[in-house]
Amino acid sequence: MSLVVQKYGGSSLADAESIKRVAHRIVETKKAGSDVCVVVSAMGDTTDDLLDLAEQVSPVPPPREMDMLLTAGERMSMALVAMAIADLGHSVRSFTGSQAGVITDAAHGKAKIIDVTPGRITEALGKKHIVIVAGFQGVSQGTKEITTLGRGGSDTTAVALAAALEADVCEIYTDVDGIFTADPRIVSTAHKIDRISHDEMLEMAASGAKILHLRCVEYARRFNMPIHVRSSFSSKEGTWVLPPDPEGAEDMEEPIIAGVAHDNSEAKITVVGVPDQPGRAGQIFTTVAEAQVNIDMIVQNVSEADTGLTDISFTLPMTDGQTAVEALMRTKDEVGFESIQYDDQIGKLSLVGAGMRTNPGVSATFFRALAEAGVNIEMISTSEIRISVVTRADQLDDALRALHTAFGLDSADGEAIVYGGTGR
């Protein structure tokens, strides 16, 4: 008997009608012969409504109590989905994160899953019940406090449960048809990707592709769990996120490039006139890290020979901009830099594809395409299967379209350009 884990997000559970539609789809999967374990998010705006209520009561609520409050959201949606399934004549049991054995650390609001002990789920599946589990939540090891997993938490719950239950696939239902070669709102020729590797998806998610959260992809990659990202509004196949071919075979038909991701939520900070002495960069990044700010790309200019000063630039989430600038300014005298420039008019774009490993021509095509589109590049970073650059924000859309075309992603039948190499 195969086992399918499905996850439905808040937009698929907006109201009673949506819940009934989701129930029908779950029952169809069961009828097709699979055991089904379903992870649900809170309905539509529930989480925002609860956050509003909390804000009215206290400007800085204790994280423990915030988790108590927010976990009510998935509790409601899981019970309602279970009721809708029962109404279709199928036996069903819902479980909270704690009951499902989602064991986390004690970091309220951003807990990490450290173990999954799904004894009650296995037992319920064994009795042929359809199982519904509240996503986004768990219980802390030892202290048994209710925790929430933070952003991407429900997707991560689904993948973690799928791994623990040794499911055949983890289906993530969303309001789009799958992962696209680029954001279709910007690149009109973007098309759905049929298959993508965990590695590539990881780079896409890290580079701004919003459909799957980085954390969930990391988890799936670690456990070799196939993810099928698809629409809850149609029965079409979506995008399969798959482990590498077990035989290591390279498929000539696979495109070298999976897609182009972009991110316009970052800002750039440049620390100007830093004495070019060992340890100064360390001081700067320690200061930023202590302010709980994650940085992304870093560039250090060659220092000017006459002054012995250099500039250090890095990107960070725009929402952390003020925090980082204030933290740095407090260390100005100690570090000895001249000034700070803050710039939130930047965009980041990333080309992702496992074929880069074996195709030296990719970066040449990449930079030529941007140059021909008149796009100026401010920062560059690369991994084995990704090239990212920072541009002016108002050049980002043009840059995306130029790359999408240059790498043959415009053709919807997936016939992307294949370089001289072996494909991937």
Next chain:
Amino acid sequence: MSLVVQKYGGSSLADAESIKRVAHRIVETKKAGSDVCVVVSAMGDTTDDLLDLAEQVSPVPPPREMDMLLTAGERMSMALVAMAIADLGHSVRSFTGSQAGVITDAAHGKAKIIDVTPGRITEALGKKHIVIVAGFQGVSQGTKEITTLGRGGSDTTAVALAAALEADVCEIYTDVDGIFTADPRIVSTAHKIDRISHDEMLEMAASGAKILHLRCVEYARRFNMPIHVRSSFSSKEGTWVLPPDPEGAEDMEEPIIAGVAHDNSEAKITVVGVPDQPGRAGQIFTTVAEAQVNIDMIVQNVSEADTGLTDISFTLPMTDGQTAVEALMRTKDEVGFESIQYDDQIGKLSLVGAGMRTNPGVSATFFRALAEAGVNIEMISTSEIRISVVTRADQLDDALRALHTAFGLDSADGEAIVYGGTGR
């Protein structure tokens, strides 16, 4: 160190402002030097909203899932109350019914508390935290399913926790000033009762007084737990519901009569022409019991000598009327009765007072007052400390006022008529 258990109902927790006001009152109790454990209901209309949602999804939702859904209500209110207390600078921990050790049987929707193991509460109180507990909910013994306690569940949770924690008092906060000698909406001269015994309160609650639920009073009586019923909108003393005086002393100042309760939610069924043979009444009441209908008063007429037939009347909750009539009609041939009369135009009123035990004049005054007010009596039942009668519904208010006056309850200073006996 004294320990106070407080309970706040949904009307005291209607919105963020109400929650903040409740938080202030809790903190005041803590500042006055007591440890505080607070039981909360769901906010205002939350439970009704959740029931609406459930109805939209399924006409007959599984009770297990209904309990999952409804328990989200108290979860939200307890977290919000905790946040408001934290905002006032006091350390606080909230606990679900399950976390608080409220162990119940497995009857979803109407579970009974079978044990309270408040280890986490005791530990949190020991660390000087204010403790907030979700009322109305528990976890089933063995199967560890989430349950709700049904009507009166939050009051019962509060009393059960107070007993398990050996609290000094259980304060029940509500939107009125306490227990009144009669419903002030009907009897304008009704006044607040300062002290009432558990026994008397039990009879009042069983007779229709709505402020405290029967179940909660039964629990308090069993554990000799004092209850203080008071308003969450003022700091005035309310009504103390107290165990009997430990020394058995009788207090001359106590009124003989505690108050007059009424109930207009009952209907009367008369089974006409029942053969007056052993076992027929048993068949009738077994049928009604098997339909899960609780009956209240019963009257069997003397059988007519010429026909050998008798009539049996009983009262029951109006909401169960149709169920009971249908169940009885299915046994018509078997039992051999002639017909069924259903009457929902009745009212029940009850005079309650421990002084009745030693004051033989009470029933004479009772029936004289009703006769002088022109009230016709259809059924009578009595206990040691209560007289109840059924009247026409449209005579109920007049009857209430007549009794309230006849027993000297109109004077707000509590100088009730004292009969020849010793008081109580």
